[in-house]
Amino acid sequence: MPEGGIGASVKRKEDFRFLTGRGAYTDDEVRAGQLHAHMLRSPHGHAALGSVDTSKAEAAPGVVCVLTGPDADADGLGGLPCGWGITSKDGTPMVEPKWPVIAQGKVRYVGEIVATVIAETAEQAADAAELVEVDYRPLDAAAVTETAHRDGAAQIHEEAPNNLCFDWDFPGEEAAEAVDAAFEAAAHTARLELVNQRIIPHSMEPRAAVAEYDKGEEKLTLYCTAQAAHAMRLLLGAFVLNQPEHKFRVVAPDVGGGFGSKVAPYAEYAIICWASRKLERPVRWLGQRTECFVTDAHGRDHVTEVELALDAEGKFTGLRVNTVANMGAYLSAFAPLIPTFLYATLFAGQYTTPAISCNVKAVFTNTSPVDALRGAGRPEATYLLERVIDEAARATGIDPVEIRKRNFIAADAFPYQTPVALLYDSGSYERALDIALEKSDWNGFAARRSASEADGKLRGIGIAAPIEATGAAPSAIAGQLGARAGLYESAQVRFNATGTVTVFAGTHNHGQGHETTFAQLVTDKLGVPLENVEVVEGDTDRAVMGMGTYGSRSLSVGGSAIDRAMDKIIDKGKKIASHLLEASVDDIEFDSGTFTVSGTDRTISIGEVAFAAYVPHNYPLEELEPGLDEQAFFDPVNFNFPFASYVCEVEVDPETGSVSVERFTAVDDVGNIVNPMIVEGQVHGGLAHGIGQALMEGAVFDENGQPLTGSLMDYTLPRADTVPSFDLDHTVTPCPMNPLGAKGVGEIGAIGAPPAVVNAVVDALRSHGVNHIDMPVTSESVWQALQSAKAS
Amino acid sequence: MTSTVSMTVNGKQVSAECEGRTLLVQYLREKLALTGTHVGCDTSQCGACVVHVDGISVKSCTMLAHQAEGCDVVTIEGLADGDTLHPMQEAFRENHALQCGFCTPGMVMSAIDMVNRHDTLDEKTVRHQLEGNLCRCTGYHNIVKAILAAHPVMKGTA
Numbered sequence: 001m002p003e004g005g006i007g008a009s010v011k012r013k014e015d016f017r018f019l020t021g022r023g024a025y026t027d028d029e030v031r032a033g034q035l036h037a038h039m040l041r042s043p044h045g046h047a048a049l050g051s052v053d054t055s056k057a058e059a060a061p062g063v064v065c066v067l068t069g070p071d072a073d074a075d076g077l078g079g080l081p082c083g084w085g086i087t088s089k090d091g092t093p094m095v096e097p098k099w100p101v102i103a104q105g106k107v108r109y110v111g112e113i114v115a116t117v118i119a120e121t122a123e124q125a126a127d128a129a130e131l132v133e134v135d136y137r138p139l140d141a142a143a144v145t146e147t148a149h150r151d152g153a154a155q156i157h158e159e160a161p162n163n164l165c166f167d168w169d170f171p172g173e174e175a176a177e178a179v180d181a182a183f184e185a186a187a188h189t190a191r192l193e194l195v196n197q198r199i200i201p202h203s204m205e206p207r208a209a210v211a212e213y214d215k216g217e218e219k220l221t222l223y224c225t226a227q228a229a230h231a232m233r234l235l236l237g238a239f240v241l242n243q244p245e246h247k248f249r250v251v252a253p254d255v256g257g258g259f260g261s262k263v264a265p266y267a268e269y270a271i272i273c274w275a276s277r278k279l280e281r282p283v284r285w286l287g288q289r290t291e292c293f294v295t296d297a298h299g300r301d302h303v304t305e306v307e308l309a310l311d312a313e314g315k316f317t318g319l320r321v322n323t324v325a326n327m328g329a330y331l332s333a334f335a336p337l338i339p340t341f342l343y344a345t346l347f348a349g350q351y352t353t354p355a356i357s358c359n360v361k362a363v364f365t366n367t368s369p370v371d372a373l374r375g376a377g378r379p380e381a382t383y384l385l386e387r388v389i390d391e392a393a394r395a396t397g398i399d400p401v402e403i404r405k406r407n408f409i410a411a412d413a414f415p416y417q418t419p420v421a422l423l424y425d426s427g428s429y430e431r432a433l434d435i436a437l438e439k440s441d442w443n444g445f446a447a448r449r450s451a452s453e454a455d456g457k458l459r460g461i462g463i464a465a466p467i468e469a470t471g472a473a474p475s476a477i478a479g480q481l482g483a484r485a486g487l488y489e490s491a492q493v494r495f496n497a498t499g500t501v502t503v504f505a506g507t508h509n510h511g512q513g514h515e516t517t518f519a520q521l522v523t524d525k526l527g528v529p530l531e532n533v534e535v536v537e538g539d540t541d542r543a544v545m546g547m548g549t550y551g552s553r554s555l556s557v558g559g560s561a562i563d564r565a566m567d568k569i570i571d572k573g574k575k576i577a578s579h580l581l582e583a584s585v586d587d588i589e590f591d592s593g594t595f596t597v598s599g600t601d602r603t604i605s606i607g608e609v610a611f612a613a614y615v616p617h618n619y620p621l622e623e624l625e626p627g628l629d630e631q632a633f634f635d636p637v638n639f640n641f642p643f644a645s646y647v648c649e650v651e652v653d654p655e656t657g658s659v660s661v662e663r664f665t666a667v668d669d670v671g672n673i674v675n676p677m678i679v680e681g682q683v684h685g686g687l688a689h690g691i692g693q694a695l696m697e698g699a700v701f702d703e704n705g706q707p708l709t710g711s712l713m714d715y716t717l718p719r720a721d722t723v724p725s726f727d728l729d730h731t732v733t734p735c736p737m738n739p740l741g742a743k744g745v746g747e748i749g750a751i752g753a754p755p756a757v758v759n760a761v762v763d764a765l766r767s768h769g770v771n772h773i774d775m776p777v778t779s780e781s782v783w784q785a786l787q788s789a790k791a792s
Numbered sequence: 793m794t795s796t797v798s799m800t801v802n803g804k805q806v807s808a809e810c811e812g813r814t815l816l817v818q819y820l821r822e823k824l825a826l827t828g829t830h831v832g833c834d835t836s837q838c839g840a841c842v843v844h845v846d847g848i849s850v851k852s853c854t855m856l857a858h859q860a861e862g863c864d865v866v867t868i869e870g871l872a873d874g875d876t877l878h879p880m881q882e883a884f885r886e887n888h889a890l891q892c893g894f895c896t897p898g899m900v901m902s903a904i905d906m907v908n909r910h911d912t913l914d915e916k917t918v919r920h921q922l923e924g925n926l927c928r929c930t931g932y933h934n935i936v937k938a939i940l941a942a943h944p945v946m947k948g949t950a
Contacts (some may be wrong), residue, residue, distance in 0.1 A: 011885055011886065011888075012885070012888070014893070015884070015885045015890060015893075016877075016885070017893075018890055018893030018896050019868075019872075019877060019881040019884055019885060019890065019893075019896060019900065020828070020868065020869065020871070020872050020877070020881065021826065021827070021828015021829070021867065021868035021869040021897055022828065022869075023828070023893045023894075023896075024827075025827075025830070025894065027827075027831075028821075028827040030825075123811070123813070202928055203892070203894075203928055204830075204832045204838060204840060204892065204894040204895045204926060204927065204928050204929075205830070205832065205892070205894040206831075206832065206833075254892075254893065255892065256830070256832075256892045256893065256894025256895075257891075257892040257894060257928050257929055259928070286831075288834045289832065289833035289834045289835065289838075290834055290835075510892050511891030511892030511893070511929045512891070513891070677888045678888065680888075681888050681891060681929075681930060681934060684930055684931035684932075684933040684934065685891065685928070685929045685930055685931045686931075687931055688930075688931030688932065688933075689928070689931075711833075711834075711835045711837075712833050712835050712837035712838065712926075713835050713837065717926055717928070718931075718932075719922065719923055719926065719932075720918070720919040720920075720922035720923065720925075720927075720932040720935065720936060721916075721919040721920050721922070721923060723931055723932055723933075725915065725933055725936070726931065726933055749931075
């Protein structure tokens with residue numbers, strides 16, 4: 001068996017090119033005769049759009065054309081589509097206003113495109129954009145999440161009174177009544193008002209795209225920063241561009257991070273495709289970071305009231321959640337899914353709470369549209385739950401560890417049906433927490449706190465026990481819940497004649513290490529050396545189909561498709577081997593790259609079988625086609641449920657309010673692990689993302705919808721000196737829902753870290769009378785909280 | 793209005809016509825097709841564009857191409873010797889200090905300069921010194937490990 005199979009921390013195959021400057025990102029694609037697009041964007045949050053006079057710009061040096069909203073209409077372009085529908089509690093469908101690729105009649109957020117200038121150079125396009133004369137009449141704006149649906153708020157879309165997109169109850173009336181009864185009977189209750197603030201994704205590579213239309217073949221090719229090339233093709237081709245799928249190729253080359261923000265189809269991509277088709281020249285667009293700030297789909301932005309009912313023993317008996325979720329100005333592709341089925345279905349967490357109900361009001365505002373961002377709905381759910389549990393611990397006087405242990409779903413209770421639709425397949429929650437407590441030296445905290453106090457500092461410790469539903473998946477369930485697409489994954493495993501293997505996958509690698517991890521699957525199962533396996537992703541002309549990479553689904557769904565395709569390879573290989581070895585197919589065994597006639601020493605390698613398949617001189621041609629190339633689709637029957645226990649320890653300087661994360665212990669269970677090195681890297685990144693949200697990140701708009709955090713000068717991202725080294729461990733509870741036993745690891749850190757950090761900060765401040773503080777927990781907010789507590 | 797700018801890049805003498813406003817990073821990417829140096833922001837915050845100019849790490853989005861006239865510039869493409877990686881590149885590979893790879897060129901160039909400037913390094917210093925480079929994937933954990941691992945190799949004390 002070659003080295004580098006499942007379980008080995010092999011070094012990544014893709015690293016050499018990235019380390020030597022050979023990565024090929026979208027903006028590195030250069031096309032002969034290419035033109036450059038510059039997007040002229042609205043500086044207003046809400047304004048009536050009068051005339052857009054492009055005549056001076058059109059006459060400027062190098063300008064080829066200037067496109068406006070009416071041009072898009074004249075050419076029959078559709079609006080940007082939404083991929084998920086939600087039904088309000090009164091049975092009506094969500095309000096889904098058209099999202100034109102270029103604004104018409106009105107602008108509804110800062111950054112909305114009002115014209116596109118196409119010129120010979122990027123500088124000429126930018127210069128000419130300044131000559132476009134736009135007649136704006138500013139309107140009152142509704143930019144605040146909490147108040148956008150109240151009477152008197154400015155109305156953003158004609159079809160959405162009170163800016164309400166949907167008003168959704170879950171699971172329904174019966175559950176709400178059960179929750180009411182639980183509160184009536186409760187011995188204790190805990191209640192918090194929380195803000196899960198809007199954050200901006202910030203993959204380090206800005207969004208970019210290059211479109212090239214070949215008139216001779218009537219074929220459009222789009223290179224773009226995408227996490228899901230096939231979905232991009234489907235959504236842009238069918239809904240916006242009217243470009244048939246077989247005449248439309250989307251390539252997502254190396255992509256510099258995604259975090260969810262590179263899933264949705266974006267207006268810029270549609271516009272340059274349209275322009276390239278019109279002008280018959282390649283057209284490119286590179287987003288400036290400032291543009292990314294207002295146009296990459298933002299994440300979170302919930303205002304929530306959460307209440308927990310407990311009995312006299314501290315058992316949770318009911319959970320009630322009321323949330324206002326900000327959609328931004330338009331519905332991005334998966335925006336409605338996030339504060340609904342990715343959110344409320346997680347309210348059970350790791351606990352046995354029998355009655356749960358919620359109401360979510362989704363509102364339009366004059367802000368950038370939101371969509372999936374690392375965790376997407378699950379961080380919001382985990383945050384409110386783990387925070388209200390700490391509040392309940394305070395209210396009941398029960399220790400935060402003890403109250404969690406009293407309520408954990410027991411390890412022998414699986415499969416476990418939660419009251420919020422999900423059927424958990426496996427878990428061992430108390431064990432993960434015990435390991436985290438041990439590793440974090442929970443019992444030694446008192447001494448560390450005393451040492452901090454002697455130094456004039458406050459020290460706090462906090463727990464979070466996150467769970468998530470990953471692997472979006474089951475198409476049938478997703479369809480019932482409003483999905484407008486399937487959620488399987490596809491793979492093709494092709495033996496080449498000389499024995500090397502090419503894997504074509506519908507997922508996409510933008511940092512997750514698929515080129516290595518997926519190759520390890522092949523090495524492990526087929527016995528082909530790692531260096532002889534090539535993984536191809538992100539190209540609609542090469543991979544047969546795919547739904548892409550998001551929701552921590554690539555290994556559990558995409559990897560399982562590869563596994564299934566390899567089963568077919570082995571099945572066919574056995575037939576070829578039985579012919580070559582002159583034995584019955586039932587007597588052929590396969591292990592570690594070798595076919596053997598059972599009970600004999602007669603063997604043939606899979607490489608030899610592949611050669612025979614492509615050079616079929618001695619081959620059962622009457623019964624079997626030549627070639628060794630198989631394809632599989634995998635559509636699992638359920639989601640996966642990774643879980644974790646995190647312990648965070650912070651030190652707070654009461655004089656300045658500054659918070660430093662001193663220790664962070666993470667015990668994750670992501671099922672079976674293919675490459676431990678890569679899995680740990682995914683956890684590190686997720687934790688830093690979550691610590692960033694907890695301590696520093698936050699998109700701020702003023703009441704007119706003007707972004708106040710519009711550059712990296714005012715929006716703080718975590719840097720190397722704002723996070724600690726992480727102390728990781730894991731347990732392995734294999735997932736029974738897929739052949740690999742994998743659950744997914746990309747998001748859990750970002751889901752669990754925010755409540756762990758905030759619980760630790762509140763623990764540090766509790767002795768000063770502070771029982772809650774909203775994210776981001778900045779030095780200013782901590783200092784203010786201490787002053788307010790002192791004053792009262 | 794363009795004029796010729798000449799410099800040494802990765803040991804080779806180069807020259808190209810460019811506008812006065814052309815940034816060094818644009819010169820490298822667009823005129824020389826050295827696309828390993830990346831542009832991640834427009835306010836000189838992210839560090840994806842760090843190169844060495846006369847041996848010192850510089851954000852190449854913060855310098856005009858004309859200002860580098862006659863300078864000796866090294867980019868990420870100039871570090872490895874064929875298939876043999878520079879010790880810092882090797883340490884990044886060995887420690888899984890990169891994921892999507894976009895910040896990596898700037899990280900590596902900054903890290904080499906950091907090692908050059910410090911006889912000894914500890915975690916706190918590395919984290920502080922990395923303030924000019926953003927990474928969204930790794931949580932910095934493995935980048936810090938890689939730099940601490942490369943230091944003795946580069947200093948010949950390993």
